[in-house]
Amino acid sequence: MADGAIAIIGRRLGEAVAGGASAAWWTDALGRVADEGPRALPELLPGLARRLGRGLLGGGVVHEPAVTTHGRAARVDLDTWRVCDAAGLELMRACDADPVALFQGGDYEERTIVLRAQALLPAGPATARLFGEIQRTNTATHFEALACDHNLPSRACGIAGFGPDELNRLVLKAAFLDLPLARLLGIEEHANAELSRMLQDLATEREAAGRPVWADTDRLVGLAPAPGTLLRLLGALTHGDERRRRAAAEALRRVPRPDVAHLIAERAAHERADDVRRLLDGLAAEWGS
């Protein structure tokens, strides 16, 4: 069986630290956590980035079957993990630390490390509390560390204090910060009509202000249509940006509405992008028959 994420991270961390200027310090740090437990962490976390560096681990998206919530195994994108993040995870796994206290007492870099580590730690009340913290912050790095490039929000949804409502607000904030949907691993399975309504309202607000709309709006609302979704998607078929038209055409596949087949056919005749036109022709034929 292939190694899980935690084993890979541990191995990469070992390689990165071995022989370096901070190898002895790191050994000492692990010893301190073994002796003193969580009390040692507030003095060790601040030095991780400075001492061990911020080099990227790499390795793409990997699973961790040992960390599971509601039957969903943890998944993380190691391309976004740094050596100091790996070290933070190792220290937090070595003792029963309170991540909320570490977050509150941490500086910018410590907070990033504590938040990213949650992706590979069991989800519980502290996770819910941290989601509340990043929902209030405007430091995009901290929001990304807890919400992006892993499936923690998707995996944790349903624990006490972090239900569908909280998840919806988190996705809305990701949209607000213009973070790509693809970085919120597993979120598509949580699409729901209330979230679609929220995203559509945000889009309308942005359009009124002449500001760009979150590029993944149509993709996500198409998965769980709400009142107005059909009109938004039909409208997007004439958008000047080919990617927006493609996303709308793909989203429409999940909103079967034979009553508008003739509108789709009409638009298909004017579509310049071949693949989008094929999608629309397919829809018109399917719905019209």
Place this chain on the structure above:
Amino acid sequence: MRIFEPHAHMISRVTDDYERMALCGVRAVLEPAFWLGQNRTSVGSFVDYFDTLVGWERFRARQWGIHHFCTLALNPREANEPRVNRDVLAVLPRFLEKDGVVGVGEVGLDDQTPVEEEFFAAQLELAVRHALPVLVHTPHRDKKRGFERSLAIVRESGIPLEHVLLDHGNEETIRITRDSGCWSGFSIYPHTKMDVDRMVRIVQQYGVETFIVNSAADWGVSDPLRVPRTALALELAGVPRDEISRLVWDNPAGFFAQSGRFTVAEIERPPNVDRRETFDGNSVLRGQDPGSY
């Protein structure tokens, strides 16, 4: 000329001061933790103050291309405050490991009480444990005796003497400090402490070896441009530019680089500045277009 301002309480200065300092050549600022003009009543106020020095103040300085560092400590005045002194000592270890913290200070004696001595010694021990230099505030009253007493406590702690900066020095304390192996700080501060003309005479007589000049600018009648003004006065008095540069850049940068938390080469380049960036959602710009600045 590139200037390292090694003692300025920027928390009590307006954002315009950073700009004026940058225009005068200041490229790095060291902000020591001190008293805020009145005693704090709980450790929480210290925690928030320390968080500001490692967070928001660094961010603010960076907007003007200035590297911001700090030293953290329980100051001698509030060492006498039983509502906070022990609790502050307890939170210091985790703060002393944070990025941007390059020393322990201001510690030392003020009213020269036994309890000040106790907390001075305890914090020297912390400096040794975290391998950090120490910024020592020296008393404004009974200065010479306070200097000697401070030196005795420093020697007893076992800290390397080249890691110790005895600040707020004057003509009376130069010899004792030089002979000890510690560094001498001179605060060029309006009406009290040291003034520009006296500083010029001191440099002419003693040179710049192990000397550091600062403005000690704070919430009082003070001037964050006192170091550039001193540099100019030295130049007009005929002191060679490379001597002046040693005094206002190499010496302070070298002293605090002993922390191992930055290198002098690193701070010769400006910090990364992105004017659209915010700190906790807070920008130093108030609705202004960052591009139009």
